[in-house]
Amino acid sequence: MKRMQLSLQTSLKRLHTLPAWLTLSLLGLLLLVAIMLGASFGSTPIPLDTILQILLNGTHAFHFARHWDPATEVIVWQYRLPIVVGTALVGAALAVAGTLLQAILRNPLADPFLIGTSSGAALGAAIAFVLPFDTLYGTFFPLTSLLSFIGAIVTIIFVYLLARSGGETPVVTLILAGVVVNTVLVAIQTLLLTLAPHSQFGGITALFDWLSGGVSIVTWSPVVLVAALILPGIVVACCLAGVLDAFGLGEESAAYLGLHVERYKLLIIALASLITAAAVSISGLIGFVGLITPHVMRLLLGPRHRLLLPASAFGGAIFLVLADLLARVVLAPSVLPVGIFTALVGAPFFLFLLKNSKRAYKW
């Protein structure tokens, strides 16, 4: 047992010393495998090699003889892949937002929802479920998504303005304002649902599903839209790696190093909130990914954000795709909320790493 622990520690340590490009390539490969696994399982299982061939055919660079049912191809491209890719995007966005907020708030408990995005999005969703109509462009972008996105963004702007005084936005005020606004919005949301007519009851169960989280989309268009926000967001975040490292020394020291602390804080909070809101709009509230993925990656790869940010993006995507897979498979055909599995699988994994890390993890 002791020896096992030791060899694990050395292999964990070796992970630190891998060159960054290799680490990221490995993570990218893992993500591809996870995506294929995710597309493979479902109501009708599709063999992995078939999926691989369908995907490679899709690139037009290869052509495999079609030995499968044409319906399979439709299932993979039109039903499975949008969900799996959407899930990967959501996981990446939440993990990166969590990394950004943990660094800027210097708080190990920070997650994408800490300063108000979750309750804002939830209130937006609740309004959408209570309203008796859908958007004109409902098929393109449903009302729930739209209102939860708007709810999250409006809330974060409100919290930021609330915390701002005398040209500064102290981190502690920001967190407190976020927590208070969260509480108020949850109360409003409960009030709204209590007052809603009982005929809307179906809407309320749907809202419960939404709050537990889970990507349930049936077309590519929302995925494309959300990707258009999340992918550039992650790229910008990775460009800010040096700034985030400097913020690790504290705002005062970051200022001594020549950074405009308040400007960067605003930029980074805006960025984190934007990609969180985008993710939440198609996934509902999926907890734990944004909190734990940055910690896991920091444990494995160290605290430098140049590696940590892209690695968190990959890690969050892999994690959520696998959790979503479990959610669909465990009690198939019924689909469980993915949030259950992020916590049930993620928490033991994190604790395992924490126990086995060589030096005390001072986050």
Place this chain on the structure above:
Amino acid sequence: MVESVQSPGQRVAQTAPLLTVEDLTFGYTGQTLLYNVQASVQSGEMVGLLGPNGSGKTTLLRLLSGVLRPQRGHILLDGRELAAWGRRGIAQRIAVVPQELQVPFAFTVEQMVALGRTPFVSVFGTRTSRDREIVREAMHVAEVDGLAERVFNELSGGERQRVMVAMALAQQPRLLLLDEPTSHLDIKYQIEMLELVRRLNREMGMAVIAAMHDLNLAARYFSRLLLFQRGVVADGSPAEVLEPRLLQRVYGVNVQVGVMHGAEHLSVLPPGDPVSLEIAGEVAPKVHLMAGGGSGALMMRALADAQIAFSAGALNIGDSDHTLALRLATEVITEQPFAPISEATRQHLHACLQGSSLLMLCPMPLGPGNLALLQEALAVCQRGVPVLLLLSQNDRTNISLTDDLSSEVLTQLLNTPARDYAHGDGIKLLCQLVAAGARLVASVGEAVEYARRVLVEGDHPGLSV
């Protein structure tokens, strides 16, 4: 506010100053903290910033680093308004070493030092080979290259402080601001730290402004001191700034300032009793104490309690009196364990006694090895310097000490309890001392009283009964 004291001639600028503070006023919400601060620092200067807690030292440093903006007045860097340089521009010229750095992440030392390049690299954080070279050089100068792979959080306070200096060096600043660089460190690291800062100043020509709490270290390492109390109270050399009355006003406490025996720098000492205060600023007259075998413990403690500086010796290493004297006495003359007083030690003692204005002899055991002490004491007594002979505490005689004592009574008195292991030579010398004018004192309290009067009046008061 206390009026400004500025030394004439000091303010004549040879070249354009690196940093100029003009009429600076600043306060946080409603409370003015700094009033009309005026100062200028040449490049390559090393300035110690002194002032009590809450005097605004840290605020001044934050203003100088550009993190805070003055409400009135100007801070000029190279003749140009500080804010006009921009945050990045300032960070390329001024580096700050904060008092303490809380880093939540497990950054290694090398990664930390590399962050010092932040003002020079793009936001993407791409570092060139030159950046890496500068980082390596900075770690070398601050002597932290051996720690490169260690995690910053796991270092000792002194090592962390050096890493913070290395980080500042990686900024290649022209001005280094340090906020109480020694406050969390033990004496070894305090000295290492200030030696490092002085080396940067002398060898790399870096101007240094350091807020200092320890006046003695400030006097030792800084050629120019700025006494600060919401504004500049005094600005000049340590001798000009460490003026007892000035310090008394600024710190609100009485201190003594002087050059310690054998040192080349000014020292600031905690307040003496009200009497010794009046002689503050001069080298205090010395009391010398001869003891041994534990006979001097009570006396030394009493002198220390009364804030009377004294020298002691010669004492053998391993004697309990020696150990105590090392803690309490200003100067201790030391002899090897169990050895008789050597000629060299006797010379040393002799030299020391030249400066003494009072000699105290404790009822120590006498033997052939330390008769030399009594011979020296006799010489002192014959010079007219007052000598006190402490009688053993456990012989409560009812003989009045002012009476003329018969030699028989005296011998008995001096030899209680029996302490002459030198075949009578010791007692003989003691009697000679009494004959030469040495006074017999029965209690430590009396001796301290007498010492006080000698130190203040400088004459030889009689013992009041």
